[in-house]
Amino acid sequence: MSVLEVKNIKKSFGKTEVLKGISFSLEKGEVLSIIGSSGSGKTTLLRCLNFLEFADGGTISVDGETIFDASSVKKLSDSQIRDNRLRFGLVFQSFNLFPQYNVLKNITLAPSLLKRGTSEQIEQEALALIERVGLLEKKENYPCQLSGGQQQRVAIARALALKPDILCFDEPTSALDPELTGEVLKVIRDLKSGDSTMIVVTHEMEFARSVSDKVIFMADGVIEEMGTPEQIFGNPKSPKTKSFLNQIV
Amino acid sequence: MSFQQVSLSLAAGFLENCRLFFETLLFSIPLGLLISFCTMSKFKPLSFVFKIIVWCIRGTPLMLQLFVVFYVPGLVFGIPMRNRMLAALIAFVINYACYFSEIFRGGIESISKGQYEAGQVLGLTKRQIFTKIILLQVTKRIVPPMSNEIITLVKDTSLARVIAVGEILLAAERFAGKGVIWPLFFTGVYFLAFCGLLTLLFGYIEKKLSYFN
Numbered sequence: 001m002s003v004l005e006v007k008n009i010k011k012s013f014g015k016t017e018v019l020k021g022i023s024f025s026l027e028k029g030e031v032l033s034i035i036g037s038s039g040s041g042k043t044t045l046l047r048c049l050n051f052l053e054f055a056d057g058g059t060i061s062v063d064g065e066t067i068f069d070a071s072s073v074k075k076l077s078d079s080q081i082r083d084n085r086l087r088f089g090l091v092f093q094s095f096n097l098f099p100q101y102n103v104l105k106n107i108t109l110a111p112s113l114l115k116r117g118t119s120e121q122i123e124q125e126a127l128a129l130i131e132r133v134g135l136l137e138k139k140e141n142y143p144c145q146l147s148g149g150q151q152q153r154v155a156i157a158r159a160l161a162l163k164p165d166i167l168c169f170d171e172p173t174s175a176l177d178p179e180l181t182g183e184v185l186k187v188i189r190d191l192k193s194g195d196s197t198m199i200v201v202t203h204e205m206e207f208a209r210s211v212s213d214k215v216i217f218m219a220d221g222v223i224e225e226m227g228t229p230e231q232i233f234g235n236p237k238s239p240k241t242k243s244f245l246n247q248i249v
Numbered sequence: 250m251s252f253q254q255v256s257l258s259l260a261a262g263f264l265e266n267c268r269l270f271f272e273t274l275l276f277s278i279p280l281g282l283l284i285s286f287c288t289m290s291k292f293k294p295l296s297f298v299f300k301i302i303v304w305c306i307r308g309t310p311l312m313l314q315l316f317v318v319f320y321v322p323g324l325v326f327g328i329p330m331r332n333r334m335l336a337a338l339i340a341f342v343i344n345y346a347c348y349f350s351e352i353f354r355g356g357i358e359s360i361s362k363g364q365y366e367a368g369q370v371l372g373l374t375k376r377q378i379f380t381k382i383i384l385l386q387v388t389k390r391i392v393p394p395m396s397n398e399i400i401t402l403v404k405d406t407s408l409a410r411v412i413a414v415g416e417i418l419l420a421a422e423r424f425a426g427k428g429v430i431w432p433l434f435f436t437g438v439y440f441l442a443f444c445g446l447l448t449l450l451f452g453y454i455e456k457k458l459s460y461f462n
């Protein structure tokens with residue numbers, strides 16, 4: 001059974017229809033890359049998955065359980081929404097670390113507030129995550145003392161600390177200097193070998209090609225083409241995909 | 250009239266200024282926070298009403314507000330205000346709450362949407378996001394404007410003299426009435442000392458919060 005089943009997600013802002021019916025599914029441990037030109041609705045889709053926006057139509061199911069149904073969303077209480085959104089994690093383009101807390105506290109804050117264990121357990125797990133993203137010697141540092149790449153790695157560890165079923169990335173390297181993108185992409189690659197299920201919105205085509213099991217090309221709020229990286233990058237069918245890929249390379 | 254006598258009598262007056270100062274802070278900071286939430290409310294009529302109130306208070310002199318609070322209850326409702334200090338306190342609290350509310354609003358609105366969203370996707374409640382993530386960042390940003398406003402408050406307390414609260418300037422004027430003029434100028438020393446202490450305190454707080462940005 002698919003870990004994620006997204007059916008017919010629609011979203012409008014005022015009169016502009018940004019998502020016009022998005023459907024896809026994802027198996028456990030798979031990595032899905034979403035590519036597409038600016039304004040095609042990639043961020044909006046991730047925000048709908050993470051309940052930062054409420055889709056106007058469609059359903060989202062995780063592990064066979066419908067966690068979002070646009071027709072009954074009004075009936076969800078705040079705490080149900082919080083529980084459901086924890087199925088997903090989100091790593092932002094602009095990191096959004098909490099500036100007043102050091103690396104360790106950034107990661108332990110939410111698990112402690114959500115009472116995910118004793119403070120020793122939470123700290124141990126956080127340290128393991130910090131090690132995994134290669135920042136153990138920076139654990140006491142504050143975000144303003146870290147490079148962009150390091151901040152983004154902390155943000156990834158922070159999202160992982162809540163053990164989401166599906167981790168989403170919104171252009172995780174777009175705000176970084178080119179020489180810093182590699183370290184972040186390496187962390188994501190490592191997560192794939194650790195069997196995390198991930199959705200990555202990215203403009204890094206080489207990365208998308210090598211890391212993904214599935215690629216979605218979005219254009220104007222619809223999935224223009226979906227397939228394996230070989231299909232999308234090697235043998236695109238849609239003219240829109242072709243011209244997009246030609247522009248990028 | 251000895252220097253000691255004058256200093257003591259001025260100090261007694263300044264104690265009233267201090268009392269007004271601390272009590273004003275005590276009430277106007279929470280009230281200001283409440284007003285800032287009201288002006289930021291998504292419920293339009295509420296935010297409109299409070300924006301109008303803030304505009305009226307900030308757009309008229311504090312001295313006028315003192316007169317209004319002191320005289321209007323007696324003139325209009327037939328219940329004269331007997332407690333001058335209370336009248337001064339009410340006027341000061343309302344006035345400063347409005348100024349503070351604008352500082353709080355500016356501080357809260359200056360925090361990026363991303364900070365709230367990061368808290369949301371981590372499953373935190375609105376309250377947790379405000380108290381654990383937003384509040385300290387806002388505090389850091391409002392320290393400089395708040396310290397300005399609070400130092401202004403120290404000096405503004407002498408305005409209470411216009412409704413005959415026995416504060417330091419009133420005390421000094423009594424000496425002036427007897428032909429001794431220097432105590433009037435000497436009051437400045439008290440204000441300078443107090444503001445100096447506050448400046449040090451705010452400098453310290455600012456430094457304490459300088460570890461992040």
Ligand SMILES: Nc1ncnc2c1ncn2[C@@H]1O[C@H](COP(=O)(O)OP(=O)(O)OP(=O)(O)O)[C@@H](O)[C@H]1O
Nearest residue numbers: 013014016018036037038039040041042043044045
């Ligand atoms: N809150 C909003 N209010 C109004 N319009 C919005 C809002 N958020 C997004 N949009 C619009 O929706 C469209 C899709 O935006 P979205 O951010 O999802 O695109 P994107 O594919 O992520 O683009 P990019 O590659 O530039 O990040 C854009 O036209 C944008 O202007």
Ligand SMILES: [Mg+2]
Nearest residue numbers: 042043044170
């Ligand atoms: Mg985007």
